[in-house]
Amino acid sequence: MTDITIFDALPDTVVAPEPTRPRLLVIGTALVAGAMSMGMAGLLGIYVESRAAVLAEGGVWLPSGVSIPLTQPNMMAITLVMSVVAMAWAVSAIRHDDRANTYIALTLCVIFGFSYLAQTAFLFEIMGMPAAGDDLGRPPLIYALVGAHLIIMGVATLYVVIMGLRTLGGNYSAKDVEGIYGAALFWNVAVVLYLIVWYAIYITK
Amino acid sequence: MALTQTRTESDSTERIEPSSKPALEQLLSTSDHKTVGRMWVVSGVVIALFALALSAATGFEHMNLGSVDLFEDEGQFTQAWSMGRTLLLFGGVVPILVGLATYLAPLQVGSSAIAFGRGAAAAFWTWLLSTLVLVLAYIGNGGPAGGVKDAVLLWILAFGTVVLAICWALVCIATTILGARTVGLRMDRLPASTWAYLVFALLGLMSLPILIGELGLAYIDVTADYLADKQARMSLLSVTTSISLAPALYWISIPVLGMAIDIVQSQTGRPVRFHRLALSLLGSLGLLAFAADTLSFGGRGRPVDFNNAILVIGVLAAVLPILLLLSLALDSVKSGSIPINTPLVGSLLSMALLLVGSAVSLLAQIEPIVGFIEKVSGRSVSLSSALSLNGSAFHDGIRGLIVGATFLGCVGAIHHWAHKIWGRSLDDKLGMVTLLLGLVGTLAWGVGMVGAGFLGEPALPVISTGLKSGVEALNTVAAIGFVSLAGAAALLTMNVVRTAFGGGSLLEPWSGSSLEWMTSSPPPVGNFTEAPVLPPASSVERDSLVGAPASDSTSQGA
Numbered sequence: 001m002t003d004i005t006i007f008d009a010l011p012d013t014v015v016a017p018e019p020t021r022p023r024l025l026v027i028g029t030a031l032v033a034g035a036m037s038m039g040m041a042g043l044l045g046i047y048v049e050s051r052a053a054v055l056a057e058g059g060v061w062l063p064s065g066v067s068i069p070l071t072q073p074n075m076m077a078i079t080l081v082m083s084v085v086a087m088a089w090a091v092s093a094i095r096h097d098d099r100a101n102t103y104i105a106l107t108l109c110v111i112f113g114f115s116y117l118a119q120t121a122f123l124f125e126i127m128g129m130p131a132a133g134d135d136l137g138r139p140p141l142i143y144a145l146v147g148a149h150l151i152i153m154g155v156a157t158l159y160v161v162i163m164g165l166r167t168l169g170g171n172y173s174a175k176d177v178e179g180i181y182g183a184a185l186f187w188n189v190a191v192v193l194y195l196i197v198w199y200a201i202y203i204t205k
Numbered sequence: 206m207a208l209t210q211t212r213t214e215s216d217s218t219e220r221i222e223p224s225s226k227p228a229l230e231q232l233l234s235t236s237d238h239k240t241v242g243r244m245w246v247v248s249g250v251v252i253a254l255f256a257l258a259l260s261a262a263t264g265f266e267h268m269n270l271g272s273v274d275l276f277e278d279e280g281q282f283t284q285a286w287s288m289g290r291t292l293l294l295f296g297g298v299v300p301i302l303v304g305l306a307t308y309l310a311p312l313q314v315g316s317s318a319i320a321f322g323r324g325a326a327a328a329f330w331t332w333l334l335s336t337l338v339l340v341l342a343y344i345g346n347g348g349p350a351g352g353v354k355d356a357v358l359l360w361i362l363a364f365g366t367v368v369l370a371i372c373w374a375l376v377c378i379a380t381t382i383l384g385a386r387t388v389g390l391r392m393d394r395l396p397a398s399t400w401a402y403l404v405f406a407l408l409g410l411m412s413l414p415i416l417i418g419e420l421g422l423a424y425i426d427v428t429a430d431y432l433a434d435k436q437a438r439m440s441l442l443s444v445t446t447s448i449s450l451a452p453a454l455y456w457i458s459i460p461v462l463g464m465a466i467d468i469v470q471s472q473t474g475r476p477v478r479f480h481r482l483a484l485s486l487l488g489s490l491g492l493l494a495f496a497a498d499t500l501s502f503g504g505r506g507r508p509v510d511f512n513n514a515i516l517v518i519g520v521l522a523a524v525l526p527i528l529l530l531l532s533l534a535l536d537s538v539k540s541g542s543i544p545i546n547t548p549l550v551g552s553l554l555s556m557a558l559l560l561v562g563s564a565v566s567l568l569a570q571i572e573p574i575v576g577f578i579e580k581v582s583g584r585s586v587s588l589s590s591a592l593s594l595n596g597s598a599f600h601d602g603i604r605g606l607i608v609g610a611t612f613l614g615c616v617g618a619i620h621h622w623a624h625k626i627w628g629r630s631l632d633d634k635l636g637m638v639t640l641l642l643g644l645v646g647t648l649a650w651g652v653g654m655v656g657a658g659f660l661g662e663p664a665l666p667v668i669s670t671g672l673k674s675g676v677e678a679l680n681t682v683a684a685i686g687f688v689s690l691a692g693a694a695a696l697l698t699m700n701v702v703r704t705a706f707g708g709g710s711l712l713e714p715w716s717g718s719s720l721e722w723m724t725s726s727p728p729p730v731g732n733f734t735e736a737p738v739l740p741p742a743s744s745v746e747r748d749s750l751v752g753a754p755a756s757d758s759t760s761q762g763a
Contacts, residue, residue, distance in 0.1 A: 024385065027320075
């Protein structure tokens, strides 16, 4: 029996491949998402502390005549959870170079994003929370918190649109999925932030 | 090439053709991190000079308590005080650090460009324009204690944009260090300054968004008339309180400590022992600063809770990493050659002053610790009223020591890397005078305000009477300190402008083992003419290339 050494087949000129480098766009997105989360955490901390202080003094947190319905916030949560599925679909599709499915998934994601924005506007309308007034006694922190998240979702939607257009232009494919990964990361963080807002504001009221 | 994509083999050797655009157009449209870094540094130095001159004016006002002499009224005095302190931090010291990191970090990791080059340039221009708008908002009677609602709103927007722009610059720096390192450059082999830039950037990205959130809430308060008059708008001062106190303020000292370590090993020819320990100490100082800054959660419009255990532990613990880093630096100085020049003296002075600042800040912890003992034991402990320092001017003295130390560290760093930045050296004699003025100014600011705090002067800004004799004298000492620091900033500005416009020696005065020294001064477009090769791993912790004689300059001029 002959010994076979497979390494003999390698020529001397072969060098080790360059190690895989982390993706800069994904790293940058992760840093921005982290910073954004800290900003939201700061606002949430202020909200929770203010609410606890009012309740500890025996006060009522929501002004009289204001009620926060649960139907809309729940629907918004479900919408955003569905958008996460759509985003996972887009990532999977681009990894398999399935452009048609990538476009459909990204479009769905954007539609979900707009739905969330529209539902929030409707919720503000029916909630009846005044922006200011003598009877309010304190600033309506809910607008600061939800408003900040609206901005984040707006940016996330814009990010997805831009990456979708770049994919359409041929920038991203199975060989380079960085843009779609970045958009997906940002989107998912934005959804997680909403789930925290949903619990802290809409559930605990 | 803007680094927004995965590096490929060809990226590291790709060259960018020099632009043939007119100089001004080139300046406005550049995405080259070297030009952007230079602009950050020069703008930061000039704005620091302006901020210190303004702080000197408010210092002179403090010399005569009980009346307003130099300013129209207390509101205007408060605005000027706020403008001086805010601009010194967010218009001067932090931008200088961001500029040095923008310039040096890509070179030190062997990258041809900074990540998101156009974004880095946009961050600079956004910061510059919003800083100008911030000054205009103050002039238009905005800011804390502002009398014009629209100007106050403009102040909030401009300040928020300044912080946002700094955040974006930090994203570019951190992304470059994390993702654009040359092959083989592991995190534990990063130069101390690069590691410190990373800690600085990550810490800023975790802390500054909270400040933006606070500004957003302040905007709602002013818009909805919850802060309807000047008196109510005094509370806007609290927006920046937590980030401008120790240990959160150690955030700005981290890159200075990192740069000091690199400068010491380059100047003495002896690398610091325990390179990884030095990196760990820088990281731990960052963690302590971050833990303390998170105390600002829920701190809207209220003073900092000095009785918080995390804050007390943070202040106590922060002394240790600073002390150990200084020890490591002194160990290199002891075993190497000792050139007396601006970079080395500036670095050692800044470390020593930081240690003094952190040690003196321990005094303010006696009060909360005694309070804790009283609570646990149930017995009353007699504490001298002089040690009730929290809520007094004492903390402005600590701020003075830390900011002054950081400024001196920046002077040393700018001198050390001047040849790399402009292709010419700064005047070393002028640098030593700058350091002397800076040292006198820092000590005077620190001693004046710490002493006034002991005598019961409340937290600044204040126009009050009934204070113990000696407070005005100590305020005068602090005012002289501001004048001295402003003089130092003026000399640094003069030195930098002279070098940027062609003055100074062309001969590269020293070298180092990190990658920025393996290219010409200033580096060509694309930074490296060929892919940089890392020195052997052992040279990071032992003597080899560090301190090697300077090679013939391949300078390309300024």
